[in-house]
Amino acid sequence: NSLCHLPLCSLLVQLVKLCSGMIEAGKAYITTNKHFVSGVRDLSQQCKKDEMISCLDKFGDSLQEMINYHMVSHRFLLPPCVDVRKFKETKKQFDKVREDMEISLVKNAQAPRHKPHEVEEATGTLTITRKCFRHLALDYVLQINVLQAKKKFEILDAMLSFMHAQYTFFQQGYSLLHELDPYMKKLATELDQLVIDSAVEKREMEHKHALIQQRDFSYDDSKVEFNVDAPNGVVMEGYLFKRASNAFKTWNRRWFSIQNSQLVYQKKLKDVLTVVVEDLRLCTVKPCEDIERRFCFEVVSPTKSCMLQADSEKLRQAWIQAVQASIASAYRESPDSYYIERLDRTASPSTSSIDSATDSRERNVKGETILQRVQSIPGNDQCCDCGQPDPRWASINLGILLCIECSGIHRSLGVHCSKVRSLTLDSWEPELLKLMCELGNSTMNQIYEAQCEELGLKKPTAGSSRQDKEAWIKVKYVEKKFLKKLPNGEALAENERKPRRWCVKKCQRHNSATKAPTARRKYRHEAGNASPAMLSSGGNFPSSGEAEIEQEASDLEDLRELHPGLLVYKAAQARNLPLMAEALAHGAEVNWVNDEDENKTPLIQAVMGGSLIACEFLLQNGADVNQRDSRGRAPLHHATYLGHTGQVCLFLKRGANQHAVDSDGQDPLSIAVQAANADIVTLLRLARMNEEMREAEGPFGQPGQYPSNSPTELQYRKCIQEFISLNIDEC
Structure with missing residues (x-):
């Protein structure tokens, strides 16, 4: 028995390994087949309009069914269920006990006659070992007999299941392909006709190619013409070299055209048009002779310059004349014509x-x-x-x-x-x-x-x-040559040092139907010392002593003697936009700092004057929305202290920093909270939430812009604009 079971054991183990390898190879085969079918289906979907290629979808379905059949038959490919491991364990125990019995026999033989206790101990050990050996020998023989019995039916059963699975798989595959056979024959006929048509088309193309080669491609570029009244709106088109605006100044050949009073180009035939000049009426064209390349000309618009190169001198002249003719033709059009709708909408x-x-x-x-x-x-x-x-x-x-x-x-x-x-x-x-x-x-x-x-x-x-x-x-x-001259610099310097009586008439608005309230809360130098509680209580602040009275004609002459910076500073608080505009025209610095009044700026004075429009005017002319005074307060701080909701909205819209703290450690939100101003608190918190959303979504444009069109951003912008509309007549 010990001789006959060893080859059987090794052969069974080898068979199990071969079966496992076959299963793994089958899985890889199925996976690869799935990828192939997916590729066939993708190609068929991409070519839906092509009837010949779209038939691949049906082949893909058939191949997918074959894969499904293979997966079902694959479940029967299991290793033979012969338990060889238990047999191996029994053999190991048998070999160990046999070695123990041999050791016991040696010890029993070596026991001396004159030492009865050693003889008794060796005899007892030998007896126990013999009993154990006999039991394991019987167990081992039983396992051999069981293994011999199983090889007669389990191995045969596994092989029969495998052969039945193979039979079913190939039979199902044959049935599937047999059903597909008429369709495949039909496609084969169409394929033959397609090959014939392709051969005919190839001969025709070769014939055309031979005819084209016989033509004379030399042409006279003096015949190049343009038509400003072309029915399709294209005045002129053709290839030009365009110099890039990057640091390398590379030249690229592009297809240019003049159409609808615009200069546009395409990289490829079906590419989207790239607009070089939005409106030719706002630009000029001139030849360029001061660069290394020949036949160059430049189209200059208010915002940029485009350097172009033609293939010859005559083509360059034709393009220049075409641009000039388009400019002249566009000016003849009515202001309400189609071209007006395409004008550049450049704005700050x-x-x-x-x-x-x-x-x-x-x-x-x-x-x-x-x-x-x-x-x-x-x-x-x-x-x-x-x-x-x-x-x-x-x-x-x-x-x-x-x-x-x-x-x-x-x-x-x-x-x-x-x-x-x-x-x-x-x-x-x-x-x-x-x-x-x-x-x-x-x-x-x-x-x-x-x-x-x-x-x-x-x-x-x-x-x-x-x-x-x-x-x-x-x-x-x-150059501002038509301005009425201000006094000389010496007088200005003296006026800066010398305190003078000042009075500015507040600007009367053109469309104002109501009068401003007679009693208004003042916010002068003392406002900086007031607590938010005082602001929320609605109490009046002490005046700085500067009386606001109606101005006489002589007062205007006095104002003109002021330094332009001081003039715009005082006019901003008085809400006098024409006087502010005159001061700026005379060179007033819009961010001028009054070192005698806590380094306040004209924008801060406009806040204190209570005019949202004055703030808007200064911002449009370059005022810094985040410039702070000596107390560390920016315009947003002052507007929050005063409770000017419209100004707060305007500054938030222009990118004001609401996280900045003043010398008292207060930021605008804490000021509004202490003043219990619900509207401003809501606005500031909404602005912070929107800012956090922006940071979470990633970096966008510069402060003051609205680069995102997310629902949160749009809702915030709409809220800000509604508050500005409601408070536009705040003063």
Whole structure:
């Protein structure tokens, strides 16, 4: 028995290993087949419109069924269920007891006759070991007999199950493919026809290719023409080299076209058009001879410059003439034409549109309402610089209306000088609309054209050339030659040192229907020492002693002797926008600091004066919303102390830092909480929550912009704008 079971044991173990390896290989085969079927289905879905390729979907379904059959048959491929491990354990125990019995026999033989206790101990050990050996020998023989018996049916049963699974798998596969056979024959016929058609098409293409090769591709580029009245709107198109704006100044060949008063290009035929110049009326074109490459010309717009290169001198001249002709043609169009709707909507980031009307009809109605309201201001019925009727563009920091041509010139001055916005195409915030109604063309021309007649210069008209208008605007707003001169520097310095009586008449608003309350809470130097509890109680603060009285004509002359910075400082508190505009025109620093009044700025004075529009005017002209006084208080701190809800909204909208603390360790939120001002507390907490949401979503634009269009962001912006609208007449 010990001789016959050893080969059987090793063979069974080897068979089990082979069966396990076959199962693992089958699993890998099934997995690979699944990936192949997925690839077939993806290709079929991608080519749904192609009937020949879409048939792969049916093949994919059939192959998937084959995989399912294989997985079912795979469950029967199990190793033979012969328990060889128990047999091995019994053999190990048998071998051990046999060795113990041999040791006991040796000890029993070695026991000396004259030592009876050793003889007795050796005899007892031998007896016990013999009994154990006999029991294990019987057990071992039993295991051998069981193994011999199992090999007759368990191994045979496993093999029969395996063969039945193979039979079922191949039979099901045959049935499936037999059903698919007619469809495969039909496809084979179509495939033969497709091969024939492809061969015919190939011959036709080769014939066309041979004919094209015989043509003469040399051409005369002098025949290149452009048509400004082309039915499809494309004046001219063709390949040009474009110099990139990166540091390497690389040149790339692109397909350019002039259409709808725009210069656009494409990288590839089906790519989206990239707009180089939004409106050719606002740009100029000129040849460039000062660079290394030949045949170059430059298209210059108010915001950027684009360097282009043609393939020849004649092509360059044709492109330059095409651009110039497009400019001239666009100017002949009506201001209400299609081209107006494509004008650049460049504006200051701080004045970006809050809401854009989704319906074009609502947008047109809203635009006409804004246009009519702003044009009703004295002098706004014609362009501020050339007098053309019905101006539809505005400089929001200057508060004037402009025609389309003058607005393009203003854009070229830069946003530090003039910020241009459309009255009909852009959405207008209520505070910005109110600002436009506070100033107007007549008011600003009294400042910027005060000495125009004395100098004997003639103002351009609507029919003047663009060059004349551009020269006039630069002299008027950049060089500022028409301003009424202020006293010399010595007088200004003396006025800065010498205290003088000061009185400024508060600006009367154009559309004001109600009078301001006679009793208002004052917030002067003593307001900084007041506690939030005093602010919430509504008590009056002591006045600084500066009386606000009506000004006489002589007082105006006195004010003109003030330093421009001090003038805008005092006019901001008095809410006198024309006087603020005049001070800025004379070079006043918008962030001027009054070291005699706790380093307060004009923006802080506007807060103390209670005017949201005065704050808006200063912000539009570059005021720093986070500049603090000697007490560490920014405009947001002062607006919170005073309970000016509209100003708080405006500063939050412009990116004010609400985490800054003053010298007393108070931030705006803690000030509002102590003052029990529910509206401002709500606004500040909403702003903090929105700021946290922004940080969680990732970095966006610069402070004061609204780069995200998430629901939380839109809800916050809408809330801020509603508060500003409700409190726009706060003062």
